Amino acid sequence: MLFSELGLSAELLRATNKQGYKEATPIQAQAIPLILEGRDLLAGAQTGTGKTAGFTLPLLQRLQNSKPQGNKRHVRALILVPTRELAAQVAESVRDYGRYLPFNSTVIFGGVSINPQISKLRNGVDIVIATPGRLLDHMQRGTIRLDAVETLVLDEADRMLDMGFIRDIEKVLQVMPKNRQNLLFSATFSKDIKQLANRLLNAPMEIQIARQNTTAEQISQVVHPVDRHRKRELLSHMIGKGNWRQVLVFTRTKHLANRLAQQLERDGLTTAAIHGNKSQGARTRALADFKKGTIRVLVATDIAARGLDIQQLPHVVNFELPNVPEDYVHRIGRTGRAGLDGEAVSLVCIDEKKLLSDIEHLLKQDITKVVIPGYEPDASIKAVPIKNGGNKQPSRGRRNNNGGNNRGRNASFKGNRGRGQAQRSRRAA
Numbered sequence: 001m002l003f004s005e006l007g008l009s010a011e012l013l014r015a016t017n018k019q020g021y022k023e024a025t026p027i028q029a030q031a032i033p034l035i036l037e038g039r040d041l042l043a044g045a046q047t048g049t050g051k052t053a054g055f056t057l058p059l060l061q062r063l064q065n066s067k068p069q070g071n072k073r074h075v076r077a078l079i080l081v082p083t084r085e086l087a088a089q090v091a092e093s094v095r096d097y098g099r100y101l102p103f104n105s106t107v108i109f110g111g112v113s114i115n116p117q118i119s120k121l122r123n124g125v126d127i128v129i130a131t132p133g134r135l136l137d138h139m140q141r142g143t144i145r146l147d148a149v150e151t152l153v154l155d156e157a158d159r160m161l162d163m164g165f166i167r168d169i170e171k172v173l174q175v176m177p178k179n180r181q182n183l184l185f186s187a188t189f190s191k192d193i194k195q196l197a198n199r200l201l202n203a204p205m206e207i208q209i210a211r212q213n214t215t216a217e218q219i220s221q222v223v224h225p226v227d228r229h230r231k232r233e234l235l236s237h238m239i240g241k242g243n244w245r246q247v248l249v250f251t252r253t254k255h256l257a258n259r260l261a262q263q264l265e266r267d268g269l270t271t272a273a274i275h276g277n278k279s280q281g282a283r284t285r286a287l288a289d290f291k292k293g294t295i296r297v298l299v300a301t302d303i304a305a306r307g308l309d310i311q312q313l314p315h316v317v318n319f320e321l322p323n324v325p326e327d328y329v330h331r332i333g334r335t336g337r338a339g340l341d342g343e344a345v346s347l348v349c350i351d352e353k354k355l356l357s358d359i360e361h362l363l364k365q366d367i368t369k370v371v372i373p374g375y376e377p378d379a380s381i382k383a384v385p386i387k388n389g390g391n392k393q394p395s396r397g398r399r400n401n402n403g404g405n406n407r408g409r410n411a412s413f414k415g416n417r418g419r420g421q422a423q424r425s426r427r428a429a
Contacts (some may be wrong), residue, residue, distance in 0.1 A: 001023065003021065060103065078146060084280055228350075250322070274287065293302055301328075
């Protein structure tokens with residue numbers, strides 16, 4: 001379906017044309033008319049399906065067609081996201097699609113000075129894109145008001161629950177008007193997401209583009225069995241032999257991400273690492289250099305699994321498999337986006353046999369195994385247990401690394417993890 005057939009305004013069609021988009025993706029074709037009607041929405045779609053435009057375009061048009069309260073600019077739309085990277089990317093989409101409309105928008109997240117954000121909010125904005133923790137900071141300071149919000153979007157809602165933001169979200173809901181439109185987007189429809197939807201949404205329409213926990217058909221997946229101490233050597237070999245110019249590599253821990261990046265640099269591959277201990281400026285620069293091609297390899301922990309939006313990324317490598325099978329889907333979803341082909345490679349040692357089995361059980365399929373000549377695993381090497389919780393984000397306790405303050409208040413939400421696992425997760429993430 002063409003964007004011109006969805007009932008969008010001339011200004012929005014002009015913006016989509018400037019971006020080079022004429023045909024809507026399935027999530028856009030289904031979501032945009034429902035949102036334009038003012039319906040609440042529970043939408044499930046894999047990453048790379050165009051869901052950001054699916055809610056940004058109709059949100060802008062509804063603001064265009066409604067009258068603001070009073071003469072002063074008030075926040076009329078709030079988009080909540082789990083990570084800084086995703087906040088920045090959604091904000092960019094709002095600016096791109098709203099370039100011909102008279103709306104002001106701003107993005108607020110942690111890890112950077114709060115003062116420029118306060119200044120922008122004081123000048124008046126129509127649309128705010130925020131991470132929950134920093135938004136609460138502004139609410140407590142009295143630098144933002146949400147009593148005029150007409151539309152609330154929760155993007156990557158399942159990730160926000162995983163990261164322990166449920167109490168922060170509840171506090172935000174308490175200060176917004178009851179009469180508003182609510183849009184909830186999630187990669188999966190878990191029991192926790194259904195529970196949140198029942199509390200948040202009013203007679204919602206439900207759409208789901210792909211089956212839960214499936215991977216895009218455009219992504220080819222392969223496992224290369226290899227001994228743990230030869231993974232880095234094999235990775236360098238594959239990048240060089242295949243002349244890979246852009247590859248995203250996932251590890252379970254920040255420590256290994258740093259070490260692997262240094263080793264790959266010594267192998268002659270321009271590499272950077274991004275994770276929660278990196279400053280926001282360093283993460284932003286590394287991602288920008290990766291997109292431009294000045295950095296060939298980007299090594300990341302799972303903090304990046306949902307937040308990175310890289311057009312035409314050809315290769316994703318699981319240097320280590322994630323402890324949680326669903327995170328495998330989110331990781332490899334960085335490639336094969338918007339209908340393009342992508343390759344997901346997993347370097348799997350004997351220690352990760354159970355993790356691989358769990359992933360294949362989730363996907364309901366076996367992943368092809370290919371042993372690279374010269375890197376055959378040594379059958380005499382015994383498996384070493386992998387500590388659980390090594391790749392999940394913190395769900396309790398002190399300020400996390402994604403721009404939020406978890407504040408340890410999510411214990412009452414059914415289905416969230418307990419204190420012990422969350423503390424283990426915080427140390428490793």
